Amino acid sequence: MSDQTQYNEDNIRSLDWKEHIRMRPGMYIGKLGDGSSPDDGIYILLKEVLDNCIDEFVMGAGKTIEVTIKDKTVSVRDYGRGIPLGKVIDVVSKMNTGGKYDSLAFKKSVGLNGVGTKAVNALSNYFRVESVRDEKQKAAEFSGGNLVLDEEIIDTTKRKGTKVTFIPDELIFKNYKFRMEYVVKMLKNYCYLNNGLTILFNGEKYFSENGLKDLLEETINVEDLEYPIIHLKEGDIEIALTHSKTQYSEEYHSFVNGQNTTQGGTHLAAYREALVKTIREFYNKPFEASDVRKSIVTAISIKVMEPVFESQTKTKLGSTEIGSEPGMPSVRTFVNDFVKNKLDNYLHKNPETADALLRKIMQAERERKELSGIRKLAKDRAKKANLHNKKLRDCRAHLTDTKNPRNLESTLFITEGDSxxxxxxxxxxxxxxxxxxxxxxxxxxxGMSKKIVYENEEFNLLQAALDIEDDMENLRYNNIVIATDADVDGMHIRLLLITFFLQFFPELIKEGHLYILQTPLFRVRNKKETIYCYSEEERKDAIEKLKPKPEITRFKGLGEISPDEFKNFIGDTIRLDPIMMDKNTSIEQLLSFYMGKNTPDRQDFIINNLKVELDTMEAN
Known part of the structure; x- marks a missing residue:
């Protein structure tokens, strides 16, 4: 019998818990990444630790959480009940061990399967857990999930609670760094969803008085509000909504048990349906659903018992029921009843808001009718293009394929030119x-209207490729990467594409989907080693390392880089710069300054920010 067909006891191998997590990290934390995307693994590690602190807060134990991130070391301290001292090691290193299997203690917990902290432990090259209870402390340290220090229980004057410190393993998370903007957004979301919670992060204090209303105020500039934010809350459900004056598409923020369900799920589908139904009934008009929801900016948070998510990273709710106890409503009925009663009452009591909402819907209806003819032509053209056009070379995994373990890695590169x-x-x-x-x-x-998206073949095909014509729900790629040359023309193309997304699809940027691809400026090599350099500093370091006389090549454009070399820049070591928005800058102000008619202000800005890179010029 050949080696290929042998299959016996020797072929069967059992991995212990940490080996399995380290070998298949994607099963536990989604994609790995390097920190350039908000759903990269290092942020999931932080979230897993924080979720345990939040569950303590929800149980009424500890109102403050302290988080510090210095370089690559993360520390999270809560003032909850503390892990029972005899179980400190088991809780962070034994699968299916935790306090959340007792449904009475954690009825509406986020982390129900006892995997989270174990994954953090296994994927960190340094992991320390300390628990304080009854004026005694127990601590343990691990590396890659292996216990390296088991401290004796000691007396202490510290306040009760748990502290976890970890450093993500660089063997698994290559070239990573924490981007504080993503961390702050995550921490603010925890505060919006947990009234009374204070989070201290690197000395900054975060606290929310008004829950989801505060979230929307953070999301949408006050000048862009069509009407004051509607904020409704009762028991296990809370919503906040308004419409934007300038945004074309729909923007949703959804949460379950404090978890940001970025891919929605049963609760968001029910909410979208309930909004349309309630508004149709209030005005007694058969509005198109797309007209009601056009330009909406809204958030929903619900709590359910023992939620079922469609992945370990909990980005999409799969539960259809609020809880398993007899007589409990479905998620759909629960959300629909709340919206129907509360939103209808609100609109009756606030006629000015009701009038503004009606005007917005009527405006959306007029614009849709004006666009209907050209939209049909554009769709027909896009269908033909899908058959014959070679602009899009598609991939197999898409963001909408929630059953595909690699859906979060789905990426669309937007490039210039054939080479x-x-x-x-x-x-x-x-x-x-x-x-x-x-x-x-x-x-x-x-300054152009949505009409231009359909009239311009390139924009129309790009919109069709992304599948975001009406809303973000069908977005096909998690990462949209602008890949242009790092010269003046390439920079201009970047600006024009960013303008397109800001003008028509700003939530792509708000939700962290848009990036710039970094490609190397130089290749420095000798007979033994090749180093790709992304900056002058890296070039100098490489020359020093490979001296005496390495060969130095300056890349002038992406087309000059051979496919064999290019795979080094878009694989595991890909470097992406996320496009982020400052909440204090309105989109209109931003676009008018950079993309409007030339103004003295912009000329002054360019002159004051001119920078001559002498080293680069010498290298050429």
């Missing part, structure tokens, strides 16, 4: 990476 798109296409991972090729510079869409 650059050719290099990426030949070197990409066909499972998760798609390529959309631009023909020259796109149109400056600043």
């Amino acid at each position: 650059a798109s050719g290099s990426i296409t030949k070197s990409r991972d066909v499972n998760t990476q798609a390529v959309f090729s631009l023909r020259g510079k796109p149109l400056n869409s600043y």
Whole structure:
């Protein structure tokens, strides 16, 4: 019998808990990443530790959580009840061990399967847990899930609670760094969803008085509100909603038991349906659902017993019932009844808001009718293009495929010209990476209406590729990466694409989906080693390392980089710069300054920020 067909006891191997987590980390924390995306693994590790602190707060134990991140070391301290001292090691290192299997103690907990902290432990090269109870402390330290220090129980004057300190393992998370903007957003969400909770992060204090109302005020500029934010809350459900004056598409923030369900689920589907139904009944008009929801900016939070999520990272709710006890309503009925009663009452009591909402819906209806003819033509053109056009080279995994373990890795590269798109296409991972090729510079869409998206073939095909014409629910790629040359023309194309997304799909940026691809400026090599350098500093370091006389190549454009080399820049070591928005800047102000008519202000800004890179010029 050949080696290929042998199958006996020797082929069967049992992995212990930490080996399995380290070998298949994606099963536990989604994608790995390097910290450039808000759903990268290092933030999931932080979230898993925080979820335990939040569960303590929900149980009425400890109102403050302290978080510090210094370089790559993360520390999270709560003032809850503390892990029972005899179980400190088991709770962080034995699968299916935890306090949340007792449904009475944690009825509406986020972390129900006892995996979270174990995953953090296994995926950290340093992990320390300390628990204080009854003026005694127990601590233990691990590396890669292996116990390296088991401290004796000692007397202490510290306040009760639990402290976890960890450093994500660089063997697993390559070249990672924590981006504080993502951490702050996560911590603020915890505060919005837990009234009375204070989080101290690197000395800054976060606290929310008004829950989801505060979240929307953080999300939408006050000048952009069509009417004051409607904020409704009762028991296990809370909503906040308004419409934007300038935004075209729908924007939703959804939460279950304090978990940000970025991919929605049964509660969000029920909410979208309930909004339309309630508003139709209030005005007694058969509005189109898309007209009611156009430009909406809204948030919903619900609590359910023993929630079922569609993945370990809990980004989509799968539960159809609020709880397993007899007589409990479905999620759909629960959400629908709340919206029907509370929103209807609110609109009756606030006629000015009701009038403003009606005007907004009527405006959306007029715009839809004006666009209907050109939209049909554009859709027909897009269908033909899908058959014949070679702009989009698709991949196999898409963000909407929640059953696909690699759906969060789905990426669309937007490239310029045939040579650059050719290099990426030949070197990409066909499972998760798609390529959309631009023909020259796109149109400056600043100040234009949605009509231009349908009239401009390139924009229409890009919109169709992303599948975001009406809302974000069907977004096909988690990461949208602008891949252009790092020269003046490439920078201009970046600006034009960012303008397009800001003008028509700003929530793509708000939700952290848009990036710039970093590609190396230099290749420094000798006969033994090749180093790709992304900055002058890296070039100097590489020359020093490979001296005496390494060969130095300056890359002038993406098309010059061969496919064999390009795969080094879009694989495990890909470097992405996220496009982020400052909440204090309105989109209108931003676009008018950078993309409007040339103004003295912009000329002054350019002159004051000119920077001559002498080293780069010398290198050329």
